[in-house]
Structures are given as C-alpha cells and as structure tokens.
Amino acid sequence: MKEEKIIVPANGYFMLFIFLVLFFGSIATIIALKTPWPGITIFLSLIMAFGFVMVQPNGSRVLLLFGKYVGTIKKNGYYWVNPFYTKKKISLRASNFDSERLKVNDKLGNPVMISTILVWRVQNTYKAAFDVDNYENFVRVQTDAAVRKLASMYPYDNFADEGHAEDITLRSSVNEVSNALEKEIDERLSIAGIEVLEARIGYLAYAQEIANAMLKRQQATAIVAARHKIVEGAVSMVEMAIEELNKNDVVDLDEERKAAMVSNLMVVLCGDKDASPVVNTGTLSH
Known part of the structure; x- marks a missing residue:
C-alpha cells in the first residue's frame, strides 16, 4: 500500500x-x-x-x-x-518555519543575504511517515534549496543604466517573488505529503562586503532621477516664461539676450542653493 x-x-x-x-x-x-x-x-x-x-x-x-x-x-x-x-x-497543525539567513548570488552575481518564512502542514500522513526519513528536516533542507534557486533567478534590484533592467526583482516584486517561491517549495515538498500554506521572503539585503557600495549606488541613482525631474520641470517653466513674454509684448529680446535669460533661469531653477539676486541699475547691455 x-x-x-x-x-x-x-x-x-x-x-x-x-x-x-x-x-x-x-x-x-x-x-x-x-x-x-x-x-x-x-x-x-x-x-x-x-x-x-x-x-x-x-x-x-x-x-x-x-x-x-x-x-x-x-x-x-x-x-x-x-x-x-x-x-x-504526526501533527496535522500548521507549522511556521523561519529559515536561516543564507548568502547567495542573485541573477547578476551580486551576493545577497536572504531568508524565508514558510507556513506548512502535513496533508498525507503516509508520505510524511514513509516516503522521507524525517519530514521536518526535509522541509528545512528543501526550503533552503528553493530559496537559493529563487535568488539566482531574479536580480536584487533594477539597474537600467547598465542594460540589466528587469520587470521582476527580489526587492520590488514582492507578490511575484512570493508566488514563485511558494510554487517552487510546494513542488519540492509534495513528495513528503506536505502542503505549503504560505511562503514569503522574510529578510533581504546585500551581503556586508558590497552593502556600502550598493547603498551609494542607490543614492546616486536617486539623485540622478531627482535631477532629471528638476531639469525637465525647469525647461518647461523657461519655455512658458518666454512664451508669455512674447505673447504680452513685455520685452523684445534678441537671440543673445534670450539665451542669457534662459541660462540665468536654468541656474536659478536647477541650483541646489538659493539664488542671490543682483539688481541691474543700468541698461540691458551693461
């Protein structure tokens, strides 16, 4: 039987x-x-x-x-x-398993620390008792193996600047990664008659040796994105200012003066410090 x-x-x-x-x-x-x-x-x-x-x-x-x-x-x-x-x-109650933090390489080869939280229970007592030697130890070992495989399938984060842009990442795609992890663990534990109720990433971070470098990289990426947004808004505001001046005939600017005004506005709008105004009491040419 x-x-x-x-x-x-x-x-x-x-x-x-x-x-x-x-x-x-x-x-x-x-x-x-x-x-x-x-x-x-x-x-x-x-x-x-x-x-x-x-x-x-x-x-x-x-x-x-x-x-x-x-x-x-x-x-x-x-x-x-x-x-x-x-x-x-054999207990049929739901059991909670928090794995140890493992050092693995993600899809891009970066070392990361990762752990998983698994909720499981015995569904088939015959398989749990006779198809594996120790079903509780089997759960621990196979969960660690599934986490290692999952981490190698996805990058930790999106790095579009290097041509490695991914739709699914370990850090941002929580639901997709959890579903993939649950499916992988469920396939591995089915031989022991174990039902997976929930599986999700419990801890995720870069390994200590590259954590500082990756933090600086993330900060630089955020700064570049913010600057890009600021420049985009500043260009829109300069265009609007020039159009309104021409529309209302406030002042007649030649190309040289227009370029100077654009330069000054861009400096004021894009600078990270407050501008110091200079009052010109002469003519526009001086």
Missing part, C-alpha cells in the same frame, strides 16, 4: 468499560473462589490496555502492525486498536 488509508477504530469508552469489567471482575473472582485461573484474564486485560489511543484535534496516529501499514486515524477522539499496533504520532 502506497496511499494514505483513513480508518476509524473501535470506540475507546466502550472498550474501557469492557476492560474494567474484565480486570476487576477477575480480581473479585480470585478473591471469592480462591482460584488462580482468572489471573489469565487479568493478564489479557492488561495487554488490552495497550490498545487505547487518544487523538487530539488536528492530530493523527499512523498505525503499523509488525512493519505493515494498517491505516491512519485523523478524527479526534478516544479509541481502541489492536494492542500490537505501533502508533506513530
């Missing part, structure tokens, strides 16, 4: 009543009749006591008879089974 088999054993409370009747009835018989033969019934009732098993909510017991799989009890309650059954306990 290679599939999970759900069974519901005998009611434990009814068998407990039979056990008490046999055990104490045999003792009473020995006392009353002064004969040792009811001792056999006492011995059998004691063996019978090893068959009682309790299953808590979201718990299970895998039953074996001399190495042969008999079935799994998943319904919570108090039961009685064959006293010679080996009863292996």
Whole structure:
C-alpha cells in the first residue's frame, strides 16, 4: 500500500468499560473462589490496555502492525486498536518555519543575504511517515534549496543604466517573488505529503562586503532621477516664461539676450542653493 488509508477504530469508552469489567471482575473472582485461573484474564486485560489511543484535534496516529501499514486515524477522539499496533504520532497543525539567513548570488552575481518564512502542514500522513526519513528536516533542507534557486533567478534590484533592467526583482516584486517561491517549495515538498500554506521572503539585503557600495549606488541613482525631474520641470517653466513674454509684448529680446535669460533661469531653477539676486541699475547691455 502506497496511499494514505483513513480508518476509524473501535470506540475507546466502550472498550474501557469492557476492560474494567474484565480486570476487576477477575480480581473479585480470585478473591471469592480462591482460584488462580482468572489471573489469565487479568493478564489479557492488561495487554488490552495497550490498545487505547487518544487523538487530539488536528492530530493523527499512523498505525503499523509488525512493519505493515494498517491505516491512519485523523478524527479526534478516544479509541481502541489492536494492542500490537505501533502508533506513530504526526501533527496535522500548521507549522511556521523561519529559515536561516543564507548568502547567495542573485541573477547578476551580486551576493545577497536572504531568508524565508514558510507556513506548512502535513496533508498525507503516509508520505510524511514513509516516503522521507524525517519530514521536518526535509522541509528545512528543501526550503533552503528553493530559496537559493529563487535568488539566482531574479536580480536584487533594477539597474537600467547598465542594460540589466528587469520587470521582476527580489526587492520590488514582492507578490511575484512570493508566488514563485511558494510554487517552487510546494513542488519540492509534495513528495513528503506536505502542503505549503504560505511562503514569503522574510529578510533581504546585500551581503556586508558590497552593502556600502550598493547603498551609494542607490543614492546616486536617486539623485540622478531627482535631477532629471528638476531639469525637465525647469525647461518647461523657461519655455512658458518666454512664451508669455512674447505673447504680452513685455520685452523684445534678441537671440543673445534670450539665451542669457534662459541660462540665468536654468541656474536659478536647477541650483541646489538659493539664488542671490543682483539688481541691474543700468541698461540691458551693461
């Protein structure tokens, strides 16, 4: 048998009543009749006591008879089974696993530190008990392997200036990366009968040896983007100023004076410091 088999054993409370009747009835018989033969019934009732098993909510017991799989009890309650059954306990509760921070290389070869948070539970008790040696250790090892593979598939961040622009990155594409990670881990853990409820990146950062350099690079990229926005706005404002001056005939500027005005406006609008005005009391030519 290679599939999970759900069974519901005998009611434990009814068998407990039979056990008490046999055990104490045999003792009473020995006392009353002064004969040792009811001792056999006492011995059998004691063996019978090893068959009682309790299953808590979201718990299970895998039953074996001399190495042969008999079935799994998943319904919570108090039961009685064959006293010679080996009863292996497997929890069906959701478990949380926070992996260690791993140093891996992203798609561009940059070393990054990454960890994952995984929520999982056992779905198939047969696979968890017999298809892998230790299903809890299997979850840890396969999760680390999946995280390493995922990190190598995507870059940490977008670097369009070097021609490595990517739509999906580890830092910005949280939902896409989490879905890819969940799918990868689920495929790996299915052999052990494990169901993945949630998987997401818990920690992500550049490795220490390149963290400072990458921080400066990000700051430089932000400064360049801000400057680009400032220049774009300044050009729009200069164009508007020249159009309004020409439209209202405020002043007649030749090309040289127009170029000087544009230069002055661009300096004022794009400078990172407040401009110091200079009052010209002469003519425009001086």
